[in-house]
Amino acid sequence: MSSTASHLDACENCTTALQGDFCHQCGQSAHSPVRSFGHAIEEVFESFWHLDGRIFRTLRQLLLPGRLAADYLAGHRTRYIPPIRLFVIVAVLTFFVARLAVHVDAGTxxxxxxxxxxxxxxxxxxxxxxxxxxxxxxxxxxxxxxxxxxxxxxxxxxxxxxxxxxxxxxxxxxxxxxxxxxTPSATPAPPPVPVPARPKAYTPVDIDxxxxxxxxxxxxxxxIIRLNLPRINERPQLLVNAFFASVPSALFVLVPLFAFLLKVFYLGSGRLYLEHLVVALYSHAFLCVALLGILLLTMVAGQMANVPIAGTLIGVVVAVLLAWMPLYLLLMQRRVYGQSWLVTFLKFTALGWLYFTVVTTATVFLAIASLARI
Known part of the structure; x- marks a missing residue:
């Protein structure tokens, strides 16, 4: 690839003379992704992952309860990946790995x-x-x-x-x-009891x-579910895959709902709904990262089944992660909203119970809906 093919003298967008790697008039990059395969790959990672150091800085801050959300809400945004982009990345990655990590044996x-x-x-x-x-x-x-x-x-x-x-x-x-x-009086066994056939069709649903x-x-x-049941009997992994594929979409409904609950519980905080949405996005991003860690550890444990001490150590780490998840959210809520420990704990308990009920209900409906999607 020649120098002139990848480094231009004038911006291809507005024809302004270039004085660096970006046009000072419109901001377009001087490197054309259609003229260099390397720049094309770089643009893919830049636009989706933003692997310019911010992803690692963002993840490092995310691991500290409330630090990332507090910094972002305080106006320190340029050093971090935006919350919606971070959430999309980790959610898609987590539930993609979940489909690989969770297996159900085939059979009836x-x-x-x-x-x-x-x-x-x-x-x-x-x-x-x-x-x-x-x-x-x-x-x-x-x-x-x-x-x-x-x-x-x-x-x-x-x-x-x-x-x-x-x-x-x-x-x-x-x-x-x-x-x-x-004995001579023993009664001969009758023929096997036939298994009753399942009805071929169901009565239409009629909820008043x-x-x-x-x-x-x-x-x-x-x-549709009735017709899918034989396929699930033969390949139950289809249901698992359909469920995990649906979870990211469901989270795009649950996260705004969680932000609304934060708004209700912190009406006197003076924060706008979008600020609560930032907290909700970072909260769920951390939960996805923790779940991703548990899934990866589970996969490692499966590969080291013949090493008892490894399985024990991994089990301890997984238990610590599970215990850390609610504690992290409590500490985050305390750090972001700055209320007393007693008030924070009471609000966290009520909010957690309410949201857990919503998530449990959504999970049941999602599982049923997945039966109709395979």
Missing amino acids: FVDQTPAPPEVATAFKDARTTEEVEKARLTHVKPLETARDTLPESLRFTMDRAIAKVEKQAAQRNRELSALPAA FLPGFANRWLTGQAE
């Missing part, structure tokens, strides 16, 4: 999930088909009663549990039929307080 959930101990014990202790049938009814009847109380679209969960019990009963009957007769279009949408989602 009914076959792979161990039976409840009391069910397995009941069938194991049965010595005749009559005892098998008695044990089957004992465990199936409560499940059938529970299934009847659920909406039609959710009864498949109980159907799977019933099918599991029926399978255990059939297996025990086959074992008994293979045993030699202990929802408008018609919402019920129709929920009905469609329930049908």
Whole structure:
């Protein structure tokens, strides 16, 4: 690549004579990314990561509770990556790694999930088909009663549990039929109890307080989930991947909500909503970084399964990180808002309980929605 190809005499944007690496008139770089592959790569990293030292300085300050948020709100912004960009980077990276770190073995959930101990014990202790049938009814009847109380679209969960019990009963009957007769009066084992077939379709969702279009949408989602269940049985990792792929999008709703809660809890602080949003972004960025560290440590532990001391040490570090996450948020809240420890603790506890409830609810809905996205 020639010198004239990468270093121009005049700005290509406004034709102003260049006196350095940037145009003093419009600010455009003198290096053209379309004329040099090296500058093209540099521009990608510069625009997305801003790897000019600020990323490392930002992460270093982020690890100190409240230091980064306090500096940014005090006007010291040029030395740090903007909070929204930092949050996007670490959130996308964290949940990308989560998809690599969290694995679920393929196979049918009914076959792979161990039976409840009391069910397995009941069938194991049965010595005749009559005892098998008695044990089957004992465990199936409560499940059938529970299934009847659920909406039609959710009864498949109980159907799977019933099918599991029926399978255990059939297996025990086959074992008994293979045993030699202990006495002449022994009763021959009947044929295996057939597993009830799952219904092919569900009743449309009809929730009274929802408008018609919402019920129709929920009905469609329930049908998609029903059709996806066989695929999840064969490849449960699909559900894990869909869930983690959806989390960053959900965070873009949860983070502004957390900022709104901060605004409500600190009405007398004199801070604007956008200032609370900065605190929320840095808070969630730290949580993502901590979660990323836990995921990476878990992956390392999996590779060192044959070294007991390594697994123990990693387990201790993971436990410390989990304990540090809420403590970090408490210290950050105290440093940014500057209220007394008692007031800060009371607000932190109430805010944490409320937000944890919201996050838990969102996680459940996200898991259900992921069933319809695979």
